[in-house]
Amino acid sequence: MSIAAPPLLNRYVFGLKGDVKDNIGYIDEQTVIYPAGSNSILYNMETKVQKFIPVTEKCEGITCLAVAPNKRYAAIAERGEKPIASIYDLHTLRKRKSLSPAEAESKDFVCMAFSTDGKYIITQSGAPDWTMYYWTWEKTKLMASVKTANVPGERYGVSNVVAAALSPGGPAPATTKENMMGNVVYQVSFNPNDNTQLCVVGNGIFKLFRYSEGSLKLSLFQKFEAKNFLCHCWTADERVVIGTDDSRILICESNGELKAEIAFSTESPLRSCHSLISFNKGFVAGGAGGTVYVYEREDTAPAAATNSTIGATSGADPAQPVASSGSKDLFKKARDYSLQDESIKIVNMAISPSEDMLVCTSENNQIYNVLLGSADIKGDAAKLEVFSQPFHHGQITGMDTCIRKPLVATCSADKSVRIWNYMDSSSDLVKYFSEEAYSIAIHPSGLYILVGFSDKLRLMNLLIDDIRPFREFTIRGCRECRFSNGGQYFAAVHGNTIQIYSTWRFENLGNLKGHNGKVRSIHWAPDDTKIVTAGMDGAIYDWALKDMGSGSGAAGGGGGGGGIKREGESILKSCSYSCAVASPDGKSIYAVGSDKTLKEISDSQIIRELESDCVLNQVVLSHSGRMMFVGTATGTIRSMKFPLNNETGEFQEHHCHSGAITKLRVSYDDTHLFSSSEDGCVYVFKIADKEGRGLKKEREVVFADEILVTKSDLEEKNQMMNELKTRVEELKMENEYQLRLKDMNFNEKIKEITEKFMQEIEALKITSTVLRTDKEKEEVRHEEEMVEERERHTRELLDLETVHNSKLMTEYDKYQELQVKTTELQSQWERQMRDMQLAKEKALTELTNHFENKLKEKQAEIERLQQEMKLQFKEFEETTHETEEDADSEVLELKHRYERKLKEEREIGLRLKGENGIMRKKFNTLQAEIDAHKAEIAKMYAEEKKLHSVIKSLEKDIAGLKKEIQERDETIQDKEKRIYDLKKKNQELEKFKFVLDYKIKELKRQIEPREQDIQGMTHQIKEMDVELDHYHRANSDLELSIADLKLKLKAAEKQVAKERSRVKGCSATIRRFKVDLNECVQYIQEPKILKAQVKKLYQKYCKEVVKDEDTLEVDIQQEYSRHREYLERTVNSLRQKVTKDQGVHRAENVQIMQENAILIKEINQLRRDLRNMQQRERAAELALKHINSVMADAAPSNERIVLPKVLEQ
Structure with a gap:
């Protein structure tokens, strides 16, 4: 339903x-x-x-x-x-x-x-x-x-x-x-x-x-x-x-x-x-x-x-x-x-x-x-x-709302992050950053926000009067981020990868890989076990998150590790998706994109498409899953009939924004809808039922009043409160003391002022009596002056009447003279009009007589031709009678000839009749023109009075225009002088233009062989690069050989050190033997004691005498010496070879680098020359067009002056 x-x-x-x-x-x-x-x-x-x-x-x-x-x-x-x-x-x-x-x-x-x-x-x-x-x-x-x-x-x-x-x-x-x-x-x-x-x-x-x-x-x-x-x-x-x-x-x-x-x-x-x-x-x-x-x-x-x-x-x-x-x-x-x-x-x-x-x-x-x-x-x-609260002044790039507080968080291109309270209709927090914020998400508790910047993703605390970062993640340019509905996770977009983090442990729990383009939308399921993502590559993926923290933390392709699995996908390359949401039960996904359609996807298949007349940017579902709202690129919001219908996508459209909708969100209790746009506005809508009443809340949400405050801020505020309380007490005591002092001062001043005013009142009473007496005297004097003034005014009126009467007589005489002149002008004008009428009638009579004479001539000519035709017809009959006996061919020939002639004559007669009709029409037209002229003459009499008034105004305009003509004549003279100078300059510039054209051609001819040289040098550079690669590989092989030899050398050095330590031990034994032997020599005169000492020596130094020990030891020493000499010679020869090869390679590399540098300089110089020549050509062409357009207005119409602009060498 x-x-x-x-x-x-x-x-x-x-x-x-x-x-x-x-x-x-x-x-x-x-x-x-x-x-x-x-x-x-x-x-x-x-x-x-x-x-x-x-x-x-x-x-x-x-x-x-x-x-x-x-x-x-x-x-x-x-x-x-x-x-x-x-x-x-x-x-x-x-x-x-x-x-x-x-x-x-x-x-x-x-x-x-x-x-x-x-x-x-x-x-x-x-x-x-x-x-x-x-x-x-x-x-x-x-x-x-x-x-x-x-x-x-x-x-x-x-x-x-x-x-x-x-x-x-x-x-x-x-x-x-x-x-x-x-x-x-x-x-x-x-x-x-x-x-x-x-x-x-x-x-x-x-x-x-x-x-x-x-x-x-x-x-x-x-x-x-x-x-x-x-x-x-x-x-x-x-x-x-x-x-x-x-x-x-x-x-x-x-x-x-x-x-x-x-x-x-x-x-x-x-x-x-x-x-x-x-x-x-x-x-x-x-x-x-x-x-x-x-x-x-x-x-x-x-x-x-x-x-x-x-x-x-x-x-x-x-x-x-x-x-x-x-x-x-x-x-x-x-x-x-x-x-x-x-x-x-x-x-x-x-x-x-x-x-x-x-x-x-x-x-x-x-x-x-x-x-x-x-x-x-x-x-x-x-x-x-x-006025009320500060607004965004740039495109809003991100918006989100929370559950526990009536807050909406937004970020904008104006580098600010703002927290709005939609219940109080106020701005709670504003924070400006040094760089633009691309995305924002607010924690369901309303105490934290996640903001994506160009360098990092920052997790911040919402304090009572500040937004303070406390954790940063190395995710650059994060364009979309969302907290899970429970707040324990958050997802952030890193290019075409979605990274899942733990909100409390800050660990990366998994990466969702599979998109080939930028990800534009993330949607969490209500139970946080699924994520729906949509990207500009036309792909929508449905991810299942199970036992996410127990695996390796990566997902991609068809599946993944870390308990993350892709359950569904829908790919449509022709559409770049901007937003996708899932129904609360997770069975359907709704998506919008660049193809102007709203799609419903189920089981990885598009089951429904609703077309639109504009691009749809955003789509959002209510948390109950019963309402859907869609934002468009024209700034309107569509409230869709939901569930969607295959046949018609019914909706109500609400005009709100003047730019494209960037984000849509619905409050957790489904009573408010929030929208942001490119125009920088944030709209808050109340979602109503069909009768316009507010919807009944399906989930009662009690908003929290708690806020975050750091311990240092709280201690500082408490300290400030205590100081202010102490200061208030001090101010109270000080103000009471000041009030008592002021009361005493004011009482003294009141006494002084009272005494002063009493004295002034007495003085004013005396002054009032004196003024009353003076007033009575002034009234009497004023009445006398008024009588004198009335008499003087009467005399002046009589004098003025006499003067005005004389002036009136003078003006009356002038009026009579002007009346006579006007009468003469009127009679003169009437005479001119009569003369013009007579001349007109005479001209009309002459024209009438002229055309009547022409008509008579034409009629006489017609009668003459008719008589000639009759005579010719009679002659034809007589000739026919006389030539009846002639041959049939001659008769037919004569018949045809005369029939043609008769036809021509008839045509002439018809043409003359037509001309006669035309003449009659002209006569009627002339008669109508005569009547029209008579009507115009009547109008001219009526307009004559208007023309007199117009003449006066035109005379004034003529005077002004004469002045303007004089000024313009002076301007024209200046322009002609300038034109003469420009003509001279034009001749010089034409010569210079010829030289420039020749240089341009020469440079173009020089450019072609240099381009060929550049191509050859480029090919040579490529060959040198191949040689360099070969040398690098050879150097690598030699370095490996050297490393092997160094290892052998180290082993030989260790053996030599061992032998040296053994030799040192033998030398010590020999020294001890010499000392003991020296002691034995002392007993050489006592054979018994000498024998006993020799036995001791033998027992001490010759306990394990091996047969031919000395010979074997000498052979070992010689073998060691030969082996050591061989290794030393090998190492010396390898060192010399490596040193020689390094010198050769270094010289070759230096030579190649020098040649490359020379080639690059030549290429850059040729490019600069080419660019300069192109700029000179464009400048010359623009100068020609500009000066031609200027001189086309300045020069006379019969002269076309072409002035190229002088270019600096």
Whole structure:
């Protein structure tokens, strides 16, 4: 029985879509709107609750936001086949209208803006058309549209074309590139006090448009140097504040006149201004450097002039303040708020309705806020603070959840690891590392995480305020790792091998080998006895883990050791798998990959395939095995009807992310779904039943409150608490003492102030009496002066009436004269019109008479031809009668001849009739033209009055155009001089080009034989390598022989040493014998004693006398001597031979290395020469194309000038 696809309810999202224009806005004092993924989020800062506005189906993502000034409506622009702007009611979160231009070439809107009353909206499309549309959104009516970007070839506005042409060196070098790419529009807006005036800024664009008579008319181009204008805003006094990329803020009047320049930043390098927003007191500017500046309007001009941030207008001294006509023309920097990291760029800002709070977004997808008055507190260095919690600002590469705690762990390309609490909707821990983390897994207890880095795999503790590594494994670039469900094991991918480790003993229990490509997915069975792996090689393996710690710890091929066995496999080379999961019973495996299908695999066979319209990246099953969710490459999540059906793969699709889904996880109690994406967002969904209610928990999970704290940290915190308690007690005593002192001082001051005020009250009473008397006197005097003033004003009125009456008479006389002139001009105009009418009628009469005469002539000619035809017919009859007797052939011939002639005459008659019809048609056409001319004459009388007004305006334009023509004539003269110089230079360059062409040909001819030499030398090098191998083998053989001889030599040396020790023993015996013999000689006179001594000697030294001992000993000594001499000679000869061979080989190796070095130098030199020649050829070709394109515009149309660029030798 299939279970219906469970709906997903958006619960919370961690992240921000940073590439959206105006991606932050206030709805009320406590609610802001911002985009995350493909949804727009309404976040309440007090309750921390998010509401979601989903994107329109089949759209490719949000491009910009706009909030109406009344905070009731918001416009969300989406990219698609045609750009769409949807208007939403922010109270009901329902779509009110959708605006989409029918003929738009672009696919998106880059910016939008509401009018002050919220009835109108302007949308600016992107490339290639860059068109601005003016809508009445409540009626879905397009009122007007206009292209805002400069046309290709036009860098500046009309006002400064001449200035750019006359400037030294011409326009900026970037002009050509910018014109080729088109100008980019960054922001559009309404004048807050005039819904018909619009402002547009962009790269080299600052234009003011006005809506009138159903169209948008350009009222102004910029009257100053064009720059890269990044942002703008309107102040309360209808001035435009513009931010540039060169750290300038320009203040302009509503007519485009530049009033002042403010330096956004004076630090080096210059920081660009990316965002401006106005409020009642002034405006706020944000940009590069992570700093927000608040500028307030000066109350007096001198105070404003002393501010160091005010710059000079274009061309003025930067050290002097900008001159202004009023006291409120300049702004001063009141305060600033900054971030600790100066590399962050502020790109969008919004101010709360009460203007107390400022929120801003940065380029790295973070939201910050600050209280606007916080910098006024003395001693407080105001900083921008994180709005709710810091988000990822890069692709999320890994995500996992645990069982015992409501935590989700993520790692990202921004080199950070973050721990999110999905119950509190908060960020518990953030840790940045020196390198990017590729994968992450969290232990089921929620106390440890496993993170894969480029150099090692690290096991870390989750402490109360830190993530601290405590064990490292030598696994490089681990792209996937998972803890087992029990937490006693973890698996980590090392290339195409999966290594299994013990979590507590850190031992490698086994290696799963079999994949030929990178492994992208690991899934543990609920009882941790099986693992399912999937890789980019199109293979899915099912491994059984039994008695894993008792074996050798390796598995591969069809089986393995260490109790690890491959039970199933499914290989599909055409599909690169990205994720695979198994059902709780282990009978089925579900996998997704690059072939856009969801596969069900059972018993190593694909039993079911469900096709999709996009690539499926991730698949996850609930722990109960009753729900399945699939993530796609387009950022959507599909809740599948499960178990799967062969016929239809029914699903509900949820739009959430704007990038491909990278990971999907389900909480242990199956109540929450978590998703991460390449857009850096983490979504938390509540899994509901078909009626939208939360699912009943099948497994009750009680979350743990325990945390890990190291002993040293705990002792340090306890010590700090004790110190703080002592400090608090001291402060209490000190504060009580200070309070008593202040009470005494305040009581004394109150007495002094009371006495002082009593004295002042008495003095004021006296002063009041005196002032009352003076007031009465002044009233009497004022009444007298009023009477005098009334009389004087009466006299002046009479005088003025007399003067004005005389002036009126003079003006009346002038009016009468002008009336007479007007009458004369009118009569003259009427005479001219009558003359023109008479001339026209006369011309028409002449044309009519002319064509009537032609018609009469043609009719007379037709009658004449008809008479001739009749006469010829009569002659033919007579001739026929006379020649009846002639031959038949002659009759037939004459008959044919005259029939042809008759046919020709008939054709002539028909042709003349046709010409007659044409003439009649021309006559009718001329008559119609006459009637049309009469109607035009009537219209001319009606347009005559309009022409008088047009003539006056054209006379003014003529005066302006004459000035412009004069300036352009001067420009043309300068261009002609430049063209003359370029022609001269062209002649020299043509000569140089001829020389270069000749050199190029010569070098090409030199390259061919050198390439042949290179091939020959390469072949020679290969032969030398073969010889070197031969020499190396010979050297190895010789080294073996030498080692053998050394062993023999050592044995001989040992024998010699033994013989030497024996000889030493014999020498000692001989010495003792000589001593004893010497003693015997003393008794030579006493024979008996001598005999006894000789016997002793014999008994002592000759106990074991062997026959012929001396002879045998001499032979042994001689044999040893001969053997030793032979070995010494052999060793000496071998040493000499080895020394000689080593010298020869060394010399040959040195020679070969020198030859190789010379060949390599020659090859490198030839390559450098070839590369230089190719670069010179390309440079010459580019120069020719570039200069031809430049001179094609500069030279006259009948001259084509070719100027190659001079290349340095």
